Amino acid sequence: MSLAQFNLEITKIRDDRQHGASELARRCLAILAEAAKTVPAQDAVVLREQLKTLAWELAKTRPSMAPLQNLLHRWREELALDITLDLTAARVLAAQQAEALIVASRQAVAGCAAHAARFLGPGRTIMTHSLSSTVLQVCRLLRDQGLQVIATESRPLAEGQVLAEKLSNWGIPAVYITDAQMGLFAAHADAVLVGADSVQADGAVVNKVGTYPLALAAHDQGVPFYVCCESFKWRQTGEPLPELEEMAADELGAPERPGVTVRNVYFDITPARLISAWISESEVRQ
């Protein structure tokens, strides 16, 4: 992998609108595993320094997504423990460590979804916002247990349509609404279940924009609001709130007009006081 190829991968990660935080973190680890095997380096020490720099570059691409920072930081720490001087061995080990973290991420997400499915139980109407791969796994686990889903459109790119398609394929009855109807339909749900891009140490959740007003509506109507994400999404105590990424204005499809600024911030922050429980692979924190 040349530096030019790596920079192309960086751009793909930065511009990706199709995948969630966990999936993009795994994609970054896969890029680093490939880089570990093939990036030019004259010895093991230089290789590790090189890889740490690449990991750092990747971790910066999506500030709202904690798993990128957490998993790549973990990988960098593991790299730092390696003291082999053999270049080939160092390459193999670094790639293996990245691949092991990919497996750990997948297992954590699956564990988290299993946990959430057990916690919710059968016969529920769940409302969600945007498209979380973890929430998707929860739905699949509950597909034969009388699950019904209320799915928001999730503008600008309408990830809710992808969710509706999956639910339809799995035979799970769904109601599809505009984001503006979230206040009206929260009352029809037994619970709201969303994923997260990151969770602050105090429990505040960074997730697709629209999550915060949905949490307000659920809270106002006494509907429990659950966040379901693996522990790789939690930030450490003292870590500041991330920059909320803004994407291209033209995604909204509004004509350009003098004096009108189109804003397209992708994330918002839901304070902990609006959250009934955080479900991870290891616990339900209420």
Added chain:
Amino acid sequence: MSLAQFNLEITKIRDDRQHGASELARRCLAILAEAAKTVPAQDAVVLREQLKTLAWELAKTRPSMAPLQNLLHRWREELALDITLDLTAARVLAAQQAEALIVASRQAVAGCAAHAARFLGPGRTIMTHSLSSTVLQVCRLLRDQGLQVIATESRPLAEGQVLAEKLSNWGIPAVYITDAQMGLFAAHADAVLVGADSVQADGAVVNKVGTYPLALAAHDQGVPFYVCCESFKWRQTGEPLPELEEMAADELGAPERPGVTVRNVYFDITPARLISAWISESEVRQ
């Protein structure tokens, strides 16, 4: 005006997505003025009964919109007071009464907008949702007073784009956002100002869907939330909440999928506890 022509007008009012409650109420009065002049009737008594029935039919078309009921009810009451037996005189009077109510409605809206503009004062950043003709008049009144506006898209038909176009033409700086960003942007406003389709006697407001989550966000962030509408929009004590009209699902542009029900309810209800003040042509009720 034949009955067939009248029924065509009924359909137009029922399907109208471009105009607000006050404008549609005036459109109904204009239809009735025309009917008063031209609907077949053998005498004045039959004419008045006929017109009362037509007014009743029109008032039922848009249950969420109080001005239709209130203004047409007022007109029916005025008709009932008329005792002339001269058909031509009865026609002229009924039409004049309808036209006078059109003027009264316009004056009430203009008075309400002037009131709101004075109340808000110069140099404000106002957030609004959907397209209220009253809010539009407030913006025009404040155009040279440093007004800035945050406008939501307002799916499914994006009335926010019409608002953004007007603001741009008037040289009022505007920020245009998706409905899902309303929670994030409420904090940037000095106040939220919305119109209403109707106001219950207890102050609860029926307005374009999305108003309720916006009010929740404003309340959560300590931003005042003002409803600005003329007194023809208030319902009497004891009147129940109206049916919230639902429009065609295909307005959302989501593909049809087995098991997926697309919902397109146009209105939601914002409880009085979330509203800081109601501004009408006669008072600011806080």
